[in-house]
Amino acid sequence: MLERITALRGSFSAWQCDALLVDHPIDxxxxxxxxxxxxxxFITRGAAQLFVDGRYFEIAKSKVPSSVEVAxxxxxxxxxxxxxxxxxxxxxxxxxxxYDRYEKCxxxxxxxxxxxxxxxxxxxxxxxxxxxxxxVKMRKSAALTKEGLRHLxxxxxxxxxxxxxxxxxxxxxxERGAExxxxxxxxxxxxxxxxxxxxxxxxxxxxxDPVMIDVGCVLNDYASDVTRTLWSAKVPPEFFRLQKIVVxxxxxxxxxxxxxxxxxDLDAAAREVMREEGVEELFAHSLGHGIGLETHEFPRISxxxxxxxxxxxxxxxxxxxxxxxxxGICGARHEDTVIVWEKGPENLYEDLTFINPQGKYDx
Amino acid sequence: MLERITALRGSFSAWQCDALLVDHPIDxxxxxxxxxxxxxxFITRGAAQLFVDGRYFEIAKSKVPSSVEVAxxxxxxxxxxxxxxxxxxxxxxxxxxxYDRYEKCxxxxxxxxxxxxxxxxxxxxxxxxxxxxxxVKMRKSAALTKEGLRHLxxxxxxxxxxxxxxxxxxxxxxERGAExxxxxxxxxxxxxxxxxxxxxxxxxxxxxDPVMIDVGCVLNDYASDVTRTLWSAKVPPEFFRLQKIVVxxxxxxxxxxxxxxxxxDLDAAAREVMREEGVEELFAHSLGHGIGLETHEFPRISxxxxxxxxxxxxxxxxxxxxxxxxxGICGARHEDTVIVWEKGPENLYEDLTFINPQGKYDx
Numbered sequence: 001m002l003e004r005i006t007a008l009r010g011s012f013s014a015w016q017c018d019a020l021l022v023d024h025p026i027d028x029x030x031x032x033x034x035x036x037x038x039x040x041x042f043i044t045r046g047a048a049q050l051f052v053d054g055r056y057f058e059i060a061k062s063k064v065p066s067s068v069e070v071a072x073x074x075x076x077x078x079x080x081x082x083x084x085x086x087x088x089x090x091x092x093x094x095x096x097x098x099y100d101r102y103e104k105c106x107x108x109x110x111x112x113x114x115x116x117x118x119x120x121x122x123x124x125x126x127x128x129x130x131x132x133x134x135x136v137k138m139r140k141s142a143a144l145t146k147e148g149l150r151h152l153x154x155x156x157x158x159x160x161x162x163x164x165x166x167x168x169x170x171x172x173x174x175e176r177g178a179e180x181x182x183x184x185x186x187x188x189x190x191x192x193x194x195x196x197x198x199x200x201x202x203x204x205x206x207x208x209d210p211v212m213i214d215v216g217c218v219l220n221d222y223a224s225d226v227t228r229t230l231w232s233a234k235v236p237p238e239f240f241r242l243q244k245i246v247v248x249x250x251x252x253x254x255x256x257x258x259x260x261x262x263x264x265d266l267d268a269a270a271r272e273v274m275r276e277e278g279v280e281e282l283f284a285h286s287l288g289h290g291i292g293l294e295t296h297e298f299p300r301i302s303x304x305x306x307x308x309x310x311x312x313x314x315x316x317x318x319x320x321x322x323x324x325x326x327x328g329i330c331g332a333r334h335e336d337t338v339i340v341w342e343k344g345p346e347n348l349y350e351d352l353t354f355i356n357p358q359g360k361y362d363x
Numbered sequence: 364m365l366e367r368i369t370a371l372r373g374s375f376s377a378w379q380c381d382a383l384l385v386d387h388p389i390d391x392x393x394x395x396x397x398x399x400x401x402x403x404x405f406i407t408r409g410a411a412q413l414f415v416d417g418r419y420f421e422i423a424k425s426k427v428p429s430s431v432e433v434a435x436x437x438x439x440x441x442x443x444x445x446x447x448x449x450x451x452x453x454x455x456x457x458x459x460x461x462y463d464r465y466e467k468c469x470x471x472x473x474x475x476x477x478x479x480x481x482x483x484x485x486x487x488x489x490x491x492x493x494x495x496x497x498x499v500k501m502r503k504s505a506a507l508t509k510e511g512l513r514h515l516x517x518x519x520x521x522x523x524x525x526x527x528x529x530x531x532x533x534x535x536x537x538e539r540g541a542e543x544x545x546x547x548x549x550x551x552x553x554x555x556x557x558x559x560x561x562x563x564x565x566x567x568x569x570x571x572d573p574v575m576i577d578v579g580c581v582l583n584d585y586a587s588d589v590t591r592t593l594w595s596a597k598v599p600p601e602f603f604r605l606q607k608i609v610v611x612x613x614x615x616x617x618x619x620x621x622x623x624x625x626x627x628d629l630d631a632a633a634r635e636v637m638r639e640e641g642v643e644e645l646f647a648h649s650l651g652h653g654i655g656l657e658t659h660e661f662p663r664i665s666x667x668x669x670x671x672x673x674x675x676x677x678x679x680x681x682x683x684x685x686x687x688x689x690x691g692i693c694g695a696r697h698e699d700t701v702i703v704w705e706k707g708p709e710n711l712y713e714d715l716t717f718i719n720p721q722g723k724y725d726x
Contacts, residue, residue: 053648054647054648055560056560058691059561092462094462094466095462096461097461098458098461099455100483102462103457103481174530175530184543194421195418195422197418285417325421
């Protein structure tokens with residue numbers, strides 16, 4: 001935790017600030033190890049001071065590392081702290097702080113010669129690079145999700161409902177230690193696969209339905225995320241066409257998934273395959289996203305994202321999930337989560353290539 | 364849905380705007396019936412135009428009421444829409460829109476003579492008053508939570524872990540139709556009850572432990588929320604003292620829970636009882652909160668809240684949950700959810716007065 005706070009201070013000169021206000025709950029957890037729905041951590045060059053309300057005061061005093069001072073969340077004590085530390089440029093997270101809260105902070109803290117400095121997601125570059133300890137947890141989270149997905153295949157028989165599968169996956173993971181789902185399981189049968197973010201419904205599985213399963217759990221605080229599209233005997237021919245293209249598109253992106261490649265180039269590689277096949281306009285979302293303490297975190301991997309020119313680094317964990325959706329007919333998506341290494345990506349779902357509804361895995 | 368959009372237009376003159384941008388996912392659901400993680404609904408005096416990205420375009424076209432036009436989320440088409448509608452004052456939700464997003468909206472839409480108008484939670488007063496259709500759902504959600512809480516009492520025996528109870532409650536509700544938990548179940552044994560927002564842990568129940576259970580589910584989109592503090596034979600004497608005070612404090616608040624009473628006065632009534640007993644400083648949170656599509660929504664019921672002078676109205680649904688916490692020893696909280704009526708509050712947990720660990724209910 002202390003190293004993380006020290007590392008943040010290393011960005012103060014780039015941000016042109018002499019202190020950082022952290023108030024996003026996940027960032028607070030990342031820096032203090034404590035789950036709080038609200039709280040304010042001020043990091044200066046010399047100190048780290050956490051302000052929490054009555055709900056968290058006792059637990060913060062007993063659990064937060066000793067390098068972080070804990071005080072009650074009162075406006076006056078925050079002002080006093082900033083004044084005593086001589087802070088003149090206070091950076092804040094402009095991507096998550098609301099407009100109203102900014103206005104209030106400015107009123108409280110932006111007095112005299114002190115100014116607020118907008119930094120979008122100041123922790124994003126730090127959180128994107130996982131430590132070995134974090135990677136151990138991410139591999140375990142992925143392993144449980146993989147087990148859960150395999151379990152679903154054993155109960156995938158005509159008549160089962162989308163909602164049944166969603167709940168079955170959740171129960172499987174929760175009873176094996178998962179804190180929660182990384183996101184609401186996306187289970188889609190038949191033409192429902194043409195909605196990228198379908199909500200599991202009462203629709204039963206019919207023979208000939210393609211099946212899209214996009215699931216993930218949170219285990220030891222870390223999220224996992226994988227998508228497989230499966231089929232029984234008589235799926236629409238259009239489905240096979242799309243399915244083959246997304247798998248090829250994913251391979252193209254994986255082949256250049258190395259330190260130094262820009263996020264935009266990853267998306268471009270997948271899109272190139274789709275363009276050749278004349279289906280690029282059926283690709284309705286980003287190629288992928290960073291994953292860790294949050295299911296969707298920096299970076300967004302897309303030619304259209306602001307961070308498209310930023311480059312992969314060792315230790316980043318990202319999803320690569322090309323998807324194609326023929327409106328009203330069917331869709332296919334193929335998603336893996338990988339760790340970026342110099343030697344090539346470590347695919348957390350490598351041995352989960354294809355699945356058929358009989359619960360067997362075909363290469 | 365259409366009436367809701369019409370009702371919002373009635374506030375345009377008070378807000379000094381000629382259009383409202385709605386982009387909070389819950390508000391979008393409230394107005395369109397569609398769950399989206401992102402989207403923009405522009406409401407003008409004459410039209411309602413929804414912009415969504417590729418993930419939601421097909422489903423929005425097929426499911427959103429015909430009074431709402433659907434288009435793809437592109438900056439140019441939004442600008443064009445605002446220009447054609449002649450919008451000069453565009454209100455936005457300043458409580459949830461981030462500082463960065465505000466800056467971007469201002470750059471995109473704040474051109475020429477058009478200005479953005481900050482309105483914190485523009486839908487809050489509308490969402491706070493529930494329709495009969497909503498109340499039917501809220502009563503059902505509360506009934507399921509009550510059943511789940513009673514179920515927990517049947518398995519509350521020494522040795523059971525906090526986490527076991529949390530998961531048991533979730534399974535019970537989910538298998539009976541709940542979409543999810545309204546919040547992570549708070550199950551605390553022994554001295555853990557002194558943390559108002561304790562996270563269920565592996566701690567086993569020991570004889571003499573007080574037990575705090577704060578749970579709720581989401582059923583048919585509506586949240587429920589209740590807290591009971593229970594005890595076995597030999598709880599610390601301090602616990603009984605606190606427990607009696609929170610029950611009396613809650614009664615004091617309930618006795619004035621009528622249309623016309625201000626939110627601040629509700630809190631004051633409960634605090635008065637605590638002050639008489641010399642324990643007010645052990646009350647570490649608000650007295651309660653509005654509840655509906657979100658577990659915590661407008662109003663926050665506290666002497667310290669901005670809305671303290673706003674008054675109760677018929678059809679509001681709020682929690683009343685005084686709690687007292689003796690650090691390191693124990694805590695007690697007693698929470699009900701009530702509907703505000705002229706004839707007196709309708710308590711959704713009226714028949715759940717006290718519970719003891721043997722699963723019997725004592726008056």
